[in-house]
Amino acid sequence: MAGYNLEGIEAAPLKDDVDIVIPTIRSLDFLEQWRPFLQHYHLIIVQDGDPSIKIKVPEGYDYELYNRNDINRILGPRANCISYKDGGCRCFGFMVSKKKYIYTIDDDCFVAKDPSGKEINVIAQHIKNLETPSTPHYFNTLYDPFREGTDFVRGYPFSLREGVQTAISHGLWLNIPDYDAPTQLVKPRERNTRYVDAVMTIPKGVLYPMCGMNLAFNRELVGPAMYFGLMGEGQPISRYDDMWAGWAAKVVCDQLGFGVKTGMPYLWHSKASNPFVNLKKEHKGLHWQEDMVPFFQNLRLSKESDTAAKCYMEISKMTKEKLTKVDPYFEKLADAMVTWIEAWEELNPPVKNEASEELNPPVKKTQSDGEDVKAKG
């Protein structure tokens, strides 16, 4: 396992370092089945839709619950950067958390089993992914070399074996796959039954469609880049919340020298959202993704952008410059991105670094950038 000692992680999966963020417009009954795995963690529930509806949190869970009135009260005029009637409202939970790691999950997801019939501990697996390095500069054909029972293969340069710090762990789904509305309409009965026992790093410079259903990340490293956009009621687009966050966060990870892993852990996604409703919500996004993806692929951030917040401000500026010609909506989105960073910084004031007396010191550079990185383990 490339010299990493992960003993203890399975038994004590950092319960004081992880917040679980759940956006919901339905009910939280799904938490009953998750008790063995999630009950030890603190929940941040973002209740979407009508705030007068009382939602019940299953007994025994430790939680904070925010509805739209709370978001308006806490953020004041800046609350307009948080989506309404879209799962993207979850990013409010990322902003109010004070923990190192976030795990976010949808309310129609359940515990999946691996092929041996064992229930999957999603958080333990995400933490393993996040606590071990990524390898974005060269692909390891046996996938994640930091998993037990595997290593770097022959021909893997020793100078790259240290890897880089992992910022995002993107988990997958059994049963209902994360398809767009047209694919759902064409294949209404398709189910994902294929459990692939693999975790891999998404290479540097490569984008991917990030789904928010089963996602963990290090908020200290990339929290400000995890903005789920301005979607839902009052906006021309929905359901691209996680996509927007995923493209931006990957560009930020590439810039700052962090890694993104995808693959295990799996959960069980139980409910297909209505494809006709989804098509209505998504149709502009289906067109715009042909411009949004090349936009992110061609983004080059300046050297001065050495924190996630600074990168994000630069991305906002470029969004306004390059995407407003696609639709005036992008100007509004770019402004909302700035508001998001302002709100983030207000709720997460910069910490003073005692050694250097510097505020928000730049992140440590990675090996590929020519500086030393010390691996744990």
Ligand SMILES: O=c1ccn([C@@H]2O[C@H](COP(=O)(O)OP(=O)(O)O[C@H]3O[C@@H](CO)[C@H](O)[C@H]3O)[C@@H](O)[C@H]2O)c(=O)[nH]1
């Ligand atoms: O207006 C809304 C709609 C939904 N939510 C909550 O968001 C998550 C995901 O919603 P849902 O299960 O309906 O959507 P899916 O199509 O199955 O999920 C994928 O779509 C993504 C885009 O938003 C999402 O990240 C994917 O997982 C549930 O918890 C809903 O309750 C909401 O808060 N407001």
Ligand SMILES: [Mn+2]
């Ligand atoms: Mn769903």
